[in-house]
Amino acid sequence: MPTYFGYLRVSRDSQDVASQRLGLLDYANTHGYSPLVLVDETVSRDQSWRKRAIGDLLLNKAQPGDFILTPEFTRLGSSPIQVFSILEAAAERRVTLIVTKTATVMDGGLNSQIQAVAFSIASMIELDFIRMRTREGLQRARNEGRVLGRPKGSTGRLKLDPQRERVGELYTLGLTPPRLAKHFDVSEKTMRKFLARHFPKRSPD
Numbered sequence: 001m002p003t004y005f006g007y008l009r010v011s012r013d014s015q016d017v018a019s020q021r022l023g024l025l026d027y028a029n030t031h032g033y034s035p036l037v038l039v040d041e042t043v044s045r046d047q048s049w050r051k052r053a054i055g056d057l058l059l060n061k062a063q064p065g066d067f068i069l070t071p072e073f074t075r076l077g078s079s080p081i082q083v084f085s086i087l088e089a090a091a092e093r094r095v096t097l098i099v100t101k102t103a104t105v106m107d108g109g110l111n112s113q114i115q116a117v118a119f120s121i122a123s124m125i126e127l128d129f130i131r132m133r134t135r136e137g138l139q140r141a142r143n144e145g146r147v148l149g150r151p152k153g154s155t156g157r158l159k160l161d162p163q164r165e166r167v168g169e170l171y172t173l174g175l176t177p178p179r180l181a182k183h184f185d186v187s188e189k190t191m192r193k194f195l196a197r198h199f200p201k202r203s204p205d
Contacts, residue, residue: 004028141172160194161194
């Protein structure tokens with residue numbers, strides 16, 4: 001019987017793998033990839049994949065015929081070249097890699113490798129545009145005199161505090177409280193309370 005692994009990665013301690021884990025488990029249960037052995041780590045994807053947990057998983061733990069599930073290509077590496085290197089190693093080890101968000105099954109065949117490169121490139125392009133829009137949005141906010149970050153004198157801890165930076169970026173870019181609440185899976189009341197505490201210079205719509 002094959003072993004099914006789930007690989008999750010975040011780049012900062014303040015990020016949370018909870019949403020990744022839920023999506024991965026849901027996909028695994030729906031498609032019969034269970035039980036799922038989860039492997040997660042907090043590390044920059046710029047670091048060589050062979051020195052990360054995905055390297056140990058792929059090169060040492062996974063055996064021929066096993067499966068590795070991950071939410072998206074950008075969880076694996078920082079560039080199409082790095083992702084393709086991981087796919088080559090998986091093919092050599094006869095390990096099937098599945099990207100759950102796109103339901104892409106990488107079984108070592110030529111078509112799957114071409115598809116992986118295309119998805120990876122698209123993901124990197126999208127990530128570049130997100131970064132560009134975030135930088136422009138933050139700079140626009142500074143030029144308008146908005147104060148970003150936690151105001152002095154605020155106390156207590158809210159559920160969204162670990163994701164404050166990401167919430168602030170999206171809020172600065174114009175996402176409304178209802179959309180933010182849906183994105184971060186909290187009630188609109190919780191989101192408005194969070195925004196009022198951390199971003200009081202801008203009143204929620």
